[in-house]
Amino acid sequence: VTQRDETLRKLCDLAALVGGRVVGDADLLVRGVSGLAEATEGDLAFYNNPRYREQLKATKAAAVVVSEKGLAQLDGRPAIVAADPYLAFAKISSAFHPAPRFAPGIDPRACVEAGAEVDPTATVMAFAFVAKGARIGERTVLFPGAYVGEEARVGRDVVIYPNVVVRERCSVGDRSILQPGVVVGGDGFGFAFDPSVPCHFKIPQAGVVEIESDVEIGANTAIDRATLGATRIGQGPKIDNLTQIGHHVKVGPLCILCGQVGLAGSSELGAGVVCGGQVGVANHVKVCDKARILAQSGLLADVPGAGGGCRPPSSAAGTP
Amino acid sequence: VTQRDETLRKLCDLAALVGGRVVGDADLLVRGVSGLAEATEGDLAFYNNPRYREQLKATKAAAVVVSEKGLAQLDGRPAIVAADPYLAFAKISSAFHPAPRFAPGIDPRACVEAGAEVDPTATVMAFAFVAKGARIGERTVLFPGAYVGEEARVGRDVVIYPNVVVRERCSVGDRSILQPGVVVGGDGFGFAFDPSVPCHFKIPQAGVVEIESDVEIGANTAIDRATLGATRIGQGPKIDNLTQIGHHVKVGPLCILCGQVGLAGSSELGAGVVCGGQVGVANHVKVCDKARILAQSGLLADVPGAGGGCRPPSSAAGTP
Amino acid sequence: VTQRDETLRKLCDLAALVGGRVVGDADLLVRGVSGLAEATEGDLAFYNNPRYREQLKATKAAAVVVSEKGLAQLDGRPAIVAADPYLAFAKISSAFHPAPRFAPGIDPRACVEAGAEVDPTATVMAFAFVAKGARIGERTVLFPGAYVGEEARVGRDVVIYPNVVVRERCSVGDRSILQPGVVVGGDGFGFAFDPSVPCHFKIPQAGVVEIESDVEIGANTAIDRATLGATRIGQGPKIDNLTQIGHHVKVGPLCILCGQVGLAGSSELGAGVVCGGQVGVANHVKVCDKARILAQSGLLADVPGAGGGCRPPSSAAGTP
Numbered sequence: 001v002t003q004r005d006e007t008l009r010k011l012c013d014l015a016a017l018v019g020g021r022v023v024g025d026a027d028l029l030v031r032g033v034s035g036l037a038e039a040t041e042g043d044l045a046f047y048n049n050p051r052y053r054e055q056l057k058a059t060k061a062a063a064v065v066v067s068e069k070g071l072a073q074l075d076g077r078p079a080i081v082a083a084d085p086y087l088a089f090a091k092i093s094s095a096f097h098p099a100p101r102f103a104p105g106i107d108p109r110a111c112v113e114a115g116a117e118v119d120p121t122a123t124v125m126a127f128a129f130v131a132k133g134a135r136i137g138e139r140t141v142l143f144p145g146a147y148v149g150e151e152a153r154v155g156r157d158v159v160i161y162p163n164v165v166v167r168e169r170c171s172v173g174d175r176s177i178l179q180p181g182v183v184v185g186g187d188g189f190g191f192a193f194d195p196s197v198p199c200h201f202k203i204p205q206a207g208v209v210e211i212e213s214d215v216e217i218g219a220n221t222a223i224d225r226a227t228l229g230a231t232r233i234g235q236g237p238k239i240d241n242l243t244q245i246g247h248h249v250k251v252g253p254l255c256i257l258c259g260q261v262g263l264a265g266s267s268e269l270g271a272g273v274v275c276g277g278q279v280g281v282a283n284h285v286k287v288c289d290k291a292r293i294l295a296q297s298g299l300l301a302d303v304p305g306a307g308g309g310c311r312p313p314s315s316a317a318g319t320p
Numbered sequence: 321v322t323q324r325d326e327t328l329r330k331l332c333d334l335a336a337l338v339g340g341r342v343v344g345d346a347d348l349l350v351r352g353v354s355g356l357a358e359a360t361e362g363d364l365a366f367y368n369n370p371r372y373r374e375q376l377k378a379t380k381a382a383a384v385v386v387s388e389k390g391l392a393q394l395d396g397r398p399a400i401v402a403a404d405p406y407l408a409f410a411k412i413s414s415a416f417h418p419a420p421r422f423a424p425g426i427d428p429r430a431c432v433e434a435g436a437e438v439d440p441t442a443t444v445m446a447f448a449f450v451a452k453g454a455r456i457g458e459r460t461v462l463f464p465g466a467y468v469g470e471e472a473r474v475g476r477d478v479v480i481y482p483n484v485v486v487r488e489r490c491s492v493g494d495r496s497i498l499q500p501g502v503v504v505g506g507d508g509f510g511f512a513f514d515p516s517v518p519c520h521f522k523i524p525q526a527g528v529v530e531i532e533s534d535v536e537i538g539a540n541t542a543i544d545r546a547t548l549g550a551t552r553i554g555q556g557p558k559i560d561n562l563t564q565i566g567h568h569v570k571v572g573p574l575c576i577l578c579g580q581v582g583l584a585g586s587s588e589l590g591a592g593v594v595c596g597g598q599v600g601v602a603n604h605v606k607v608c609d610k611a612r613i614l615a616q617s618g619l620l621a622d623v624p625g626a627g628g629g630c631r632p633p634s635s636a637a638g639t640p
Numbered sequence: 641v642t643q644r645d646e647t648l649r650k651l652c653d654l655a656a657l658v659g660g661r662v663v664g665d666a667d668l669l670v671r672g673v674s675g676l677a678e679a680t681e682g683d684l685a686f687y688n689n690p691r692y693r694e695q696l697k698a699t700k701a702a703a704v705v706v707s708e709k710g711l712a713q714l715d716g717r718p719a720i721v722a723a724d725p726y727l728a729f730a731k732i733s734s735a736f737h738p739a740p741r742f743a744p745g746i747d748p749r750a751c752v753e754a755g756a757e758v759d760p761t762a763t764v765m766a767f768a769f770v771a772k773g774a775r776i777g778e779r780t781v782l783f784p785g786a787y788v789g790e791e792a793r794v795g796r797d798v799v800i801y802p803n804v805v806v807r808e809r810c811s812v813g814d815r816s817i818l819q820p821g822v823v824v825g826g827d828g829f830g831f832a833f834d835p836s837v838p839c840h841f842k843i844p845q846a847g848v849v850e851i852e853s854d855v856e857i858g859a860n861t862a863i864d865r866a867t868l869g870a871t872r873i874g875q876g877p878k879i880d881n882l883t884q885i886g887h888h889v890k891v892g893p894l895c896i897l898c899g900q901v902g903l904a905g906s907s908e909l910g911a912g913v914v915c916g917g918q919v920g921v922a923n924h925v926k927v928c929d930k931a932r933i934l935a936q937s938g939l940l941a942d943v944p945g946a947g948g949g950c951r952p953p954s955s956a957a958g959t960p
Binding site: 111127129145147163165167181183186187189190191192193194198199200201202203204206220222224227228229242244246260262264278280282284298300 | 353354355358371409414417429446447465500536539556561562579580615
Binding site for chain 3: 033034035051084086087089090091093094096097109125126127144145162177179181214216218220238240241242254256258259260277278296
């Protein structure tokens with residue numbers, strides 16, 4: 001559903017969009033964005049890494065987004081010079097790929113139970129299910145196979161891709177995006193061994209998951225509900241595919257969790273923590289603000305800041 | 321769908337429920353359970369770890385479940401003293417959070433093929449699919465998007481959450497719980513290289529998965545069917561989210577598999593084995609009863625018991 | 641839906657099927673294939689590993705597929721001698737387990753949007769969804785809960801198991817098999833930090849995933865779409881469960897990825913690479929043809945071939 005907007009735009013207008021400076025023909029017409037290697041006539045490309053210098057020389061791009069430092073390598077090609085070329089390119093790409101719009105309304109093949117509240121501007125596609133007491137906000141989209149449980153709350157401008165599950169009483173904040181197969185609110189992993197049976201006695205997982213706004217969650221990631229209280233995802237984190245987030249975990253605002261990270265029960269990440277792929281964090285471990293955890297690390301103990309506060313950025317790595 | 325029962329209960333009745341002893345006002349009315357930090361008036365909380373001593377001092381809980389040893393730290397607050405406070409708290413929490421009940425019957429928007437047998441007390445929600453020859457037992461619940469394949473058997477009192485897949489001829493025992501997105505019976509990963517094409521020739525995965533009773537399986541976990549014969553999960557294991565269980569694996573009774581564990585084909589866990597998060601067990605490796613495998617370990621060789629028998633509990637850890 | 645064909649076959653006919661040589665009664669009737677331990681009268685079993693010599697002695701199998709070298713251990717039992725007994729057994733098993741056939745047609749409870757093209761020989765089951773502009777090839781099967789997005793292309797003889805998602809504009813080649821819960825085309829994990837807000841600005845993931853023919857993808861595996869251009873899976877790889885494949889990744893022909901592997905964005909695997917379970921490959925890392933990466937390894941740098949070309953087979957292992 002990501003669409004390409006075919007409108008031609010002037011290089012100067014794109015520069016203005018990102019607060020950049022034009023070098024060369026300000027009226028050059030740009031038709032889209034592309035990688036250096038794939039660009040064809042009329043494309044705007046992006047250069048920020050000397051690793052790709054050969055691609056830069058050979059590119060057919062009409063213009064390039066570049067830093068002040070990289071400008072000298074362009075050999076006179078038209079450019080937009082920006083303080084952060086990556087961010088500038090991202091914003092220009094967004095102009096050429098506006099968010100898709102969906103016709104509002106509830107497909108007759110969807111199931112919205114009595115007592116659910118779906119905003120009239122929301123879209124509920126075939127085979128989506130909204131249980132009683134659930135609320136779906138303005139312009140939010142539920143794709144086929146999405147399930148929103150009893151009394152769950154989904155904010156406005158949320159995109160819930162196919163086969164996502166948001167179980168009962170959990171909440172998802174505004175502008176969040178749940179990629180296909182995400183599970184929010186599965187039962188936490190809590191059992192007490194009862195030797196008299198013997199069995200692992202199931203502890204009721206009566207809590208919820210609370211996800212704030214602007215959170216993106218990757219395909220097939222699972223976030224468990226708390227035993228009591230809430231598992232909390234703050235404002236703005238981005239979470240990659242196949243990540244495991246246990247019960248009572250706290251993920252601070254603006255964290256980045258790469259693919260296949262596992263956060264065990266009651267672990268806590270401060271603000272702006274970055275976890276590389278396949279990192280594991282043990283039960284109850286606390287990680288300070290802005291810590292950077294290398295891929296495949298296993299954290300068995302807290303990553304504290306200095307002096308009781310925080311010493312960002314800190315790095316931690318290694319296996320137990 | 322986890323509901324809270326708002327009935328007030330006397331402290332002495334709760335103590336009787338768990339074989340505990342009341343200290344203080346036996347007629348104290350309790351309205352629910354809560355964490356020490358979140359408890360408000362009328363709540364019963366739980367204390368078992370000196371790490372939370374400050375929370376104990378500050379709690380607003382009306383009473384606390386505690387061990388004989390921890391009792392001295394309560395400063396006269398009413399208590400239930402139990403040999404295993406964690407288990408006692410779990411049982412009391414269950415009294416306040418009874419399993420939800422569902423109206424029996426097949427939703428007209430579900431698809432139950434001719435030749436499937438669904439017990440009249442079972443619940444089949446909209447968009448659930450039961451293929452021909454499948455059997456669904458008493459009081460079992462299929463949420464929306466659940467798929468039960470041809471000739472699969474699901475026992476009684478099973479909960480199958482949204483978008484779970486149980487493929488053809490597999491079986492799930494009584495009282496088991498499959499969290500959203502679980503896949504039971506995907507094809508095992510078996511190929512024979514044929515250099516004459518070249519290709520990886522697919523070996524038919526003609527076996528099944530057999531899951532005994534009282535098994536809980538976490539969100540988006542995958543358990544593969546055997547090439548021939550069966551992948552077997554014994555009675556009572558608890559398996560966390562995003563776990564990979566290959567073909568022909570045997571998981572003994574009462575094992576605990578934490579999140580993102582991977583058990584490669586034909587590996588075998590004895591009874592009561594505990595695997596920490598992200599553990600990997602290689603093909604054909606056998607792990608003795610009650611072994612405890614540390615998080616992120618990679619097991620390339622058997623974890624034997626002593627003298628041909630077993631030496632529980634043993635621990636194994638490390639990377640290959 | 642894997643069915644067993646109960647036809648009795650002569651040992652000589654089975655040998656001819658795989659280019660093998662009969663030892664013993666050529667007219668012996670075989671009714672099926674089985675493991676050495678589970679075989680009963682009339683079964684054909686397979687022996688290739690001295691680890692299972694005791695099972696060979698005790699087996700009730702009527703005949704055994706074996707290598708020239710293993711023949712001496714059979715004590716006169718009828719046999720098919722094959723250069724590659726494993727491949728021969730796989731092919732014989734396929735004869736006894738032919739691919740299931742499905743009645744063609746679109747179930748009235750499926751949703752095929754106007755403008756989608758579904759070949760009349762394809763099967764679209766209840767609750768499957770095919771969006772406008774999508775194309776489904778000859779004899780391809782969509783199980784319940786499968787979702788194929790706008791303008792996606794699915795080839796011929798493809799099997800799409802329940803609750804698989806193929807998002808918009810992605811493509812899946814002929815004879816591929818997607819196990820339950822697979823997600824193809826979730827958004828790549830691309831954000832640019834904008835300190836002025838602050839937020840992680842979402843970079844549009846306007847590219848696609850292109851999967852060639854004869855690819856098998858395991859349950860709940862996720863393959864992300866590219867930012868621009870394509871994430872590419874070549875011809876013939878086999879990918880196990882719960883694998884993470886980031887945006888712009890290239891997986892060469894005939895690769896084998898075991899369970900829970902993670903390939904970070906823009907990493908590239910050559911032809912015939914084998915990754916053991918839980919391997920992680922970092923961003924932009926290139927792995928040469930036929931490299932073998934040990935389980936749980938973390939690759940932070942390229943695995944090059946010798947002299948600018950490739951030195952297969954190479955091995956790499958270890959944690960960062």
